[in-house]
Amino acid sequence: MLSTERDFKRGGERLPIPSQGEVEGKLVMFEAVAVTCLQELLAKAESRLVPRLRRRLVRNLKKRCAPLKLCADDEKAAEESALQLLRAALEEAEDEAAR
Secondary structure, three states: OOOHHHHOOOHHHHOOOOOHHHHHHHHHHHHHHHHHHHHHHHHOOOOOHHHHHHHHHHHHHHHHHHHHOOOHHHHHHHHHHHHHHHHHHHHHHHHHHHO
């Protein structure tokens, strides 16, 4: 969206599209938050925690996808991607906890 107010700002603030560094920085931040939260949750050593996380993740994802009216294939792909991301974050959290 064009903004005349943005045109008068300095440096990167006036650019409408984030730089690759800004995007990567946000992704690193989200990953750090996710891994830290999972480490804290896993430290509780509750055996049923991970299955509950998976179920809740799928339920929340379906709730967020519903207003977007995604086709079944796209919704399934989003679910698979989210579960892969959860698996990777769990592995990372377990690896860091083992160090």
